[in-house]
Amino acid sequence: MLLFLFLMFVQFSLLAVGGANAIVPELHRLVVTELHWMSGQEFAALFALAQAAPGPNVLVVSLIGWKVAGVPGAIVSLAGICLPSSLLSFWVARWWQRSRGSPLTIAINKGLAPLTVGLIAAGVAMMAASHPPSWAAGLLLASCALLSWRTRLNPLWLLAAGAAAGLGGLV
Amino acid sequence: MNTQIIPDKKALFRGFFLIGLSGFGGVLPQAQHQLVQRRGWLTDTEFAELLALGQILPGPNIVNMAVAIGSRFHGVAGALLAVAGLLLAPLVLILLLATLYQHYQHTSWLQQLLAGLAPAGIGLLLGMVLKLAARLPRRRLPWLLAVLTFVAVAGMHLPLWLVLLVLAPLGIGLAWRYPQGGL
Numbered sequence: 001m002l003l004f005l006f007l008m009f010v011q012f013s014l015l016a017v018g019g020a021n022a023i024v025p026e027l028h029r030l031v032v033t034e035l036h037w038m039s040g041q042e043f044a045a046l047f048a049l050a051q052a053a054p055g056p057n058v059l060v061v062s063l064i065g066w067k068v069a070g071v072p073g074a075i076v077s078l079a080g081i082c083l084p085s086s087l088l089s090f091w092v093a094r095w096w097q098r099s100r101g102s103p104l105t106i107a108i109n110k111g112l113a114p115l116t117v118g119l120i121a122a123g124v125a126m127m128a129a130s131h132p133p134s135w136a137a138g139l140l141l142a143s144c145a146l147l148s149w150r151t152r153l154n155p156l157w158l159l160a161a162g163a164a165a166g167l168g169g170l171v
Numbered sequence: 172m173n174t175q176i177i178p179d180k181k182a183l184f185r186g187f188f189l190i191g192l193s194g195f196g197g198v199l200p201q202a203q204h205q206l207v208q209r210r211g212w213l214t215d216t217e218f219a220e221l222l223a224l225g226q227i228l229p230g231p232n233i234v235n236m237a238v239a240i241g242s243r244f245h246g247v248a249g250a251l252l253a254v255a256g257l258l259l260a261p262l263v264l265i266l267l268l269a270t271l272y273q274h275y276q277h278t279s280w281l282q283q284l285l286a287g288l289a290p291a292g293i294g295l296l297l298g299m300v301l302k303l304a305a306r307l308p309r310r311r312l313p314w315l316l317a318v319l320t321f322v323a324v325a326g327m328h329l330p331l332w333l334v335l336l337v338l339a340p341l342g343i344g345l346a347w348r349y350p351q352g353g354l
């Protein structure tokens with residue numbers, strides 16, 4: 001089972017173009033519809049948990065592994081999803097460092113910068129759309145955005161303010 | 172921010188450990204804060220470069236970045252330390268949370284907490300978009316490309332690999348063809 005998990009997520013690794021959230025629909029199909037490891041509701045709950053908890057969103061993968069095979073399953077799944085893409089990143093980063101300032105790396109830089117902005121902005125829009133709209137939440141979102149853009153405040157303070165607003169029933 | 176600081180291995184692990192620990196709802200804003208503003212390991216420009224690479228390469232973006240940054244300072248060991256530091260605390264925490272969640276998922280304070288954390292986390296990410304967008308050249312083409320990417324992903328819900336497959340070569344090609352101006 002552990003080997004199966006590892007190999008399954010190794011395959012997913014290079015499919016996660018643009019981040020871990022890219023593979024969630026396919027993961028859902030495989031884990032819920034085909035393998036019947038959990039219900040769709042359980043999957044959604046694990047996904048929400050990975051989004052809300054500290055740490056990278058790729059951790060949803062470790063939760064699936066955990067659900068199926070406990071803590072070893074979690075570790076093996078995480079290692080599987082990270083290994084191929086990390087090897088690739090390692091080689092690309094070495095090449096990048098060596099050829100920094102060459103016309104090609106400059107073109108890659110300039111060509112990709114607008115895409116980065118568009119991609120992350122799209123992520124923001126889609127996440128915001130998945131929450132029920134409210135004035136209070138919108139205000140909180142906007143002020144956090146403004147403060148993190150304009151000041152050098154540690155993001156944790158803004159998150160703490162958000163948590164406090166939530167607990168106080170303001171959002 | 173001009174003086175480049177090169178962390179030793181312990182600092183590298185600790186830095187990424189903190190990033191992993193404190194990145195609710197996504198790690199990128201905290202990574203930028205720690206790596207650029209607090210620690211000075213990277214300049215703004217280098218962060219933007221590595222972020223773009225992390226986005227375009229397959230796999231989890233922040234893990235890709237950790238590999239790139241760790242290996243720049245300390246080779247293979249640096250890459251391993253950075254990734255381990257990044258993932259260790261969140262992995263332990265999320266498994267604890269998952270166990271707790273099964274028991275307490277209906278308690279209202281937990282849902283209230285999440286209701287407040289989510290918009291704040293999204294706002295932080297938006298703040299980062301604004302920082303990155305402010306660095307784009309004030310010309311038509313880069314902004315057109317950014318808007319196109321946004322619409323393709325958020326508006327038309329096209330699969331990411333398809334968007335990247337078309338727009339990444341287009342952007343790089345245009346920047347290559349017209350080194351001055353254009354992009």
